[in-house]
Amino acid sequence: MSPYAAPLRDIRFVLDTLLEHRSLALPQYQDLSPDVIDAVLEEAGRVAGDVWAPLNQDGDRHGCRLEGGEVLTPPGFAEAYRAFVEGGWNGIGSDPEHGGQGLPEVVASAVQEMWQGANMALALCPLLTAGAVEALAQHGDEALKARYLKKLVSGEWTGTMNLTEPQAGSDLSVVRTRAVPDGAHYRLHGQKIFITWGEHDCAENIVHLVLARLPDAAEGNQGISLFLVPKRLVDAQGRLGERNDVNCVSLEHKLGIHGSPTCMLGFGERDGAIGYLVGEPGRGLAHMFTMMNAARHKVGIQGIGVAERAYQQALAYARERVQGRVPKSRGGGSATLIEHYDVRRMLLSMRARLEALRALALLSASEMDIARHAESTEARERAQQRVDLYTPIVKAFSTDQAVDIASLAVQVHGGMGYIEETGVAQHLRDARIAPIYEGTNGIQALDLVTRKLQRDRGAALNSVLDEVAACAASLADDPELAAWGRVLRDGVDDTRRALEVVLERAADAEKGHDALQALATPMLDLVGHVLCAWQMGRAALRARAALQDGHEDTAFYRAKLASAEFVLCHWLPRGRAQLAAIEAAPALFDAPL
Amino acid sequence: MSPYAAPLRDIRFVLDTLLEHRSLALPQYQDLSPDVIDAVLEEAGRVAGDVWAPLNQDGDRHGCRLEGGEVLTPPGFAEAYRAFVEGGWNGIGSDPEHGGQGLPEVVASAVQEMWQGANMALALCPLLTAGAVEALAQHGDEALKARYLKKLVSGEWTGTMNLTEPQAGSDLSVVRTRAVPDGAHYRLHGQKIFITWGEHDCAENIVHLVLARLPDAAEGNQGISLFLVPKRLVDAQGRLGERNDVNCVSLEHKLGIHGSPTCMLGFGERDGAIGYLVGEPGRGLAHMFTMMNAARHKVGIQGIGVAERAYQQALAYARERVQGRVPKSRGGGSATLIEHYDVRRMLLSMRARLEALRALALLSASEMDIARHAESTEARERAQQRVDLYTPIVKAFSTDQAVDIASLAVQVHGGMGYIEETGVAQHLRDARIAPIYEGTNGIQALDLVTRKLQRDRGAALNSVLDEVAACAASLADDPELAAWGRVLRDGVDDTRRALEVVLERAADAEKGHDALQALATPMLDLVGHVLCAWQMGRAALRARAALQDGHEDTAFYRAKLASAEFVLCHWLPRGRAQLAAIEAAPALFDAPL
Known part of the structure; x- marks a missing residue:
């Protein structure tokens, strides 16, 4: 069993130094201080590390069981979830009007990473x-x-999202579940698959949000409405009544997240599951997207969390495992893994990317705060544009990288990494779902190039790139960092060129959609690299300043500079190489397969 | 259960068209004709597809069991193995003097891919x-x-390789198993871990090759000798006698290859396992490397095999699964996955890389034939240099790519890819061992930069790069392929520059070893990309010629050109980006972790 320690020092660096607590400058948060946030982070880290993390491997081993319609989650999960609820953690980002604690999203996101790192399934x-x-x-x-x-x-x-049906995965327009009016409510009939935590024993009720069609509904997206279907009915006084006609038919046997029950749910196998319309009829998909965008951001953070845990386990193993010898120039004695430079390269590659991805995800979260609470409409709209642009990147880029980082963590362990008892392979198995759900990463890339780039003709991205270019210029002003400034500048130029290609291709009414699909994933990868490099460029400037000011935490800032160098000089070039794929003729993909 | 069809058409293209059956030009193979080889490939493909492949998923689900010291392999494995032995497949590449069929290594390697693709565990x-x-x-x-x-x-x-002990993984110099002389033989005592097929029920005897120390042995590598330890003793007439004192203590619970029993073996728990010295005392590691180099080549091919199967499964699913719609410009109707250009990109990326990796692995195998059987010493030595250079690349680059390709195959399946019943996740789990065993890919990279580049000061690589440059020049002569010629030429230039860096860093007596370790993996990745691009450049020239000559199989050659374009224009740039990492200061890896 590997321990997990929330990366508090790095989270604080992002909140304090990179973001300068910009969320706290909003009137909404005038009563909040950095000290309070610090205390929240520390306590969340304690619960995540002490209560949730120790259950992670056992949860994988035991998995969930379906017995007589009831789903039994792994030992300890119900208690750990209860501790979480009793600690008030569930609602930390929610509106106080509904009983939430109303903390900024940037804090909720930082804490979110801890739960995901400690126990992704739970x-x-x-x-x-x-x-x-x-x-x-x-x-x-x-x-x-x-x-x-x-x-x-x-x-x-607890709540669920009931979207997928056997024939309706990435394309929800073909959802078939029916909802028939029956007095003040509706009766739902149909089957939903891949319902995460669709049935379990950790809470006394489950509130399913379900996409279904009214009897007279149009075909396609316009015919889909959103319904609330409780597991147990609730009377007007809020008391729990009898069980609704919704049941767990089976559990999926998955590659990972074994502790998370993935259910096939049957609605209305008897007389119809009682459901209530949420929002307007026919607007179900639009309403569902409200939650999907937030969920996509969180899945990106989930990737960072599970990869951080994999990194911590690899680091601990590399420090402890004796294998081989250091070169004669360093004494020739027996070495721990971490003394080998190829292993150091792997570890630094993991850490540096994690720091960059975390900074980007929390930047996006801070834009969410501004988009909600800034006083001026202009500031809110500008921030919302940023959130819209960043969300597919945070989701897809973080999760693609997470799989690679978790895989590297296995590699650092050598043969032991392949043995399930070691526990590190679990992180790879767990992480592998994140590029798939909440919209596959291919869907995210298409969202980026169409809704986020094509629609505003690159305005939002260009405005971000102006800031990246300014960061590159600041780096160039520092003789020690000038080389990094140049590569970041090159990354900006490549991205602008790639954006031109995107807009040119999009203009082709005949072939535009196919052409955009053909370059969408390379484009997301390029932009992801450049935005991460930007964050590490900013981090490098702050680290240099702190060291020059004689800040006492020199080890932290030196390590930050090493991370920045890795991201800018070793990793960014891999992303820039995507420009070639973006420019290459999309006709290639017409070729026979 | 996914079917598997050996990629006969592409294997034939490599043997006939790319390699022009160069092995058959050796005097050793004067009685062999391409027709015979064709028949061998076809029959192997049949056995692999019809007999071995159907057991693959069940083998994963059942795994192996240890009961009363006996290991039970999954249902059907023993019969399938027997069919393989009875068909004469085991010895197809072995010397006829020992009962083998003496086919060229290039043929044995092509067939090897089929067994690995059909059922990697078996x-x-x-x-x-x-x-x-x-x-x-x-x-x-x-x-x-x-x-x-x-x-x-x-x-x-069957045979095994007994190298690893709990404290001795990548570093075998600290092996502790003891061998004590006892008359004409030795008595071995010790414990070996991670012994693949160390105990099983598919054959009546198992011949363990074991690294151990003689009583008076020196410390380190020089004190290690190689022993043969049979599971059951064999008398002078070759009759099986009683069981030797070697036992399976436990089986590992692994991420993948569940059908392959990975054993902890106890030697000499009673009165010592009877063993026989193989070769010279103290030369055990050197002797073991004889088999390790061949095994490394085969593990590279194993990566190609399992990734090919994952690709086939993704392709079949993409052809069949209906999801979403084609754009209006193409009629707007409902689409199968393969009609979406982002999915086409994934599939082409898998296929193109597989074709390139296969061509490189079979090129290396053909050099093995020349190294063994060419008439002139010079030709043999030159070929052996090539084999030495290619082996770590075939092993590490193919297996790194295999993991990525298998992961993409999961992605193509969307949510279904994460469900174990689908079977595609198994390929990812199975493939993940290949970068670890037979020398981790980090060890391969270090082997490349030290023994294969530093030792001859880049002579072997430069001589290959001359051929790559000639291929680039040929591409440049064809107006249709000129752009590909330029990128290949750039790849050559980058590799020559990277080689200079390797040799400069190696010259630093103080820091050389660390500096080489720091750039070894990026260097292997760069060289791997360039060699694969070379093969696809050659393939493109042949495909163009075939199409110009009016060859009837136009679909195959057009697809080959598409694969070549992907490798040269989309994929090679990612490898070239490693030059930045290679040139970057290795001092980075001195930074605190």
Whole structure:
């Protein structure tokens, strides 16, 4: 069993130094101080490390069981979840009006990484609940909110997203589940698959948010509505009543996240599952996207969390495992793995990328705070543009990198990494879902090049690139960092050129869609590298300043400079190489397969 | 369960068109014709696809069990292995003097890919046997050979490599197993871990090749000798006698290759396991390297095999799964996955890389044939240099790519890819061992930069690069392929520059070893990309010629040109980006971790 320690020092660096607590400057948060946030982070780290993390490997080994319609989660999960709810952690980012603690999203995101790093399978449960809270708060009527929201915010009840059906995966327009009006509510009939935490024993009720069609609904997206279907019915006083007609039919046997029950749910196998319309009829997909964007951001953070844990385990093993010898120039004695430079390269590659991805994800979270709470419309809109641009990148780029980082953690362990008892292979198995769910990474890339680049003709990206270029110029002003400034500048130029290609291709009415699909993933990868390099460029400037100011934590800032050098000089070039793929003729993909 | 069809068409293209059957030009093979080889490939493909492949997923699900000291392999494995032995497949590459069929290594390698693609877990068994055959044939005395070799070549008995101990993984110098002289033989005492097919029920005897120390042995590598330890003793007439004192203590619970029993073996728990010295005392590691180099080549091919199967499964799923719609410009109807250009990009990326890796591995195999059988010493030596240079690249680069390709195959499946029943996740789990065993890929990279580049000051690589440059020039002569010629030429230039850096760093007596370790993996990745691009450049020239000559198989050659374009224009740039990492200061890795 590997320990997990929340990366508090690096999170603080991002919040304090890189983001300068910009969320706290919003009027909404005038009563919050950095000290309070610090205390929150520390306590979350303690619960994550002491309570959640020790259950992670056992959860993988035991998995979940379906017995007589009930799902039994792994030993300790129910208690650990209860501790989380009782600690008030579920609602830390939610509106105080609904019982939440109303902390900034940037803090909630930092804490989110800790749950995901400690126990990804268990952390999926509140991740889904948060989506249900968001959809209900934004689109539910007052009666529904009064009955369900508070318990969801507290985490006493949990939430799910019921989208996928056997024929409807990435394409939800072909959802078939039916909802028939029946007095004040509806009766739902249908089957949903891949429902994360769709049934479990950790809470007394589960609130399913379900996409379904009304009887007279149009075909396609326009015919889909959103319904709330509780596992147990709730009366007007909020008391739990009998079980609704929704049941777990089977559990999936998955590559990873064994502690997270992935259910096939049957709705209406008897007389129809009672459900309540959320928002407007026919607007179900739009309403669901409210929660999906937030969930996509969180899945990106999940990738960072699980990869951070894999990194910590590899680092600990490399420090302890004696194998081989150091070169004669360093004494020739027996060496721990970490003394070998190829192993150091692997570890630095993991750490540096994690720091960069974390900085980018928290930057995006801070833009969410501004988009919600800034006083001027202009500031809110500008921030929302940034969030829209960053979200597919945070989701897809972080999770692609997470799989690679977890795989490197296995590699550092050598043969021991392949043995399940070691526990590091679990992180690779767990991480592998993140590029798939909440919209595959291919879907994210298409979202980037169409909705986020094509639609505004690159305005949002160009405005970010102006800031990246300014960072490159600042680096160039420092003789020690000038070379890094040049490579970052080159990255900006490549991205601008790639953006031109995107817009040219998009202009082709005939072939535009195919052409954009053909370059979408390389484009997301390029932009991801450049945005991460930007964050590490900024980090390098701050680290240099801190060292010049004689800051006492020299080890931290020196390590930060090493991370920045890795990202800018070793890693960024791999992303820039995508320009060739972006420019290459998309006609290639017409070729026979 | 996914079917597997050996990629016969592409293998034939490599043997016939790219390699022009150069092995058959050797006097050794004067009686062999391309037709015979064709028949061998076809029949092997049939056995692999019809007999071995259907057991693959069940083998994963059942795994192996240890009961009362006996290891039970998955249902059907023993029968499938017997069919393989009875078909004469085990010895197809072995010397006819020992009962082998004496086919060229390039043919044996092509067939090897088929077993690995059909059932990697089962194919590991003969892979290890082949190593034992090689070590015994080269280093064993006549009595040992007479007693053991024929049955190993036929596959009636299987072989193992007993290297690793708990404290001795990548560094074998600290092996502790003891061998005490006892009359004409030795008594071995010790414990070996990670012994692939160390105990099983598929053959009546197992021949362990074991590294151990004589009582008076020096410390370190020089004190290690190689011993043959049979599971059951064999008398002078070759009859099986009683069980030797070697036992399976436990089986590892692994991420993948569940059908392959990975054993902890206890030697001499009673009165000592009877063993026989192979070769000279103190030369055990050197002798073992005889089999390790061959095994490294085969593990590279194993990566190609398992990745090919993952690709086939993804391709089949993409053709069949209906999801989303084609753009309006193409009619707007409902689409199969393969009609989406992002999916086409993934599939082409898998196929193109596989074709390139296969061509490189079979090129290396053909050099093995020349190194063994060419008439002139000069030709043999030159070919051996090539084999030495290619082996770490074939092993490490193919297996790194294999993990990525298998992971992409999961991605193509979307959510279904994460469900174990689908079977595609197994390929990722299986493939993940290949970068670890037979020398981690980090060890391969270090082997490349030290023994294969530093030692001859880049002579072998430069001579290959001359050929790559000539290929680039030929491409440049064809107006249609000129752009590809330029990028290949750039790849050559980058590699020459990287080689200069390697040699400069190696010259630093103080820091040279660390500096080489720091750039070894990026260097291997760069060279791997360039060699693969070379093969696809050659393939493109042949494909163009075939199309110009009006060859009837136009679909194949057009697809080959598409693969070449992907490798040269989309993929090679990623490898070239490693030059930046190679040139960057190795001092980075001195930074605190």
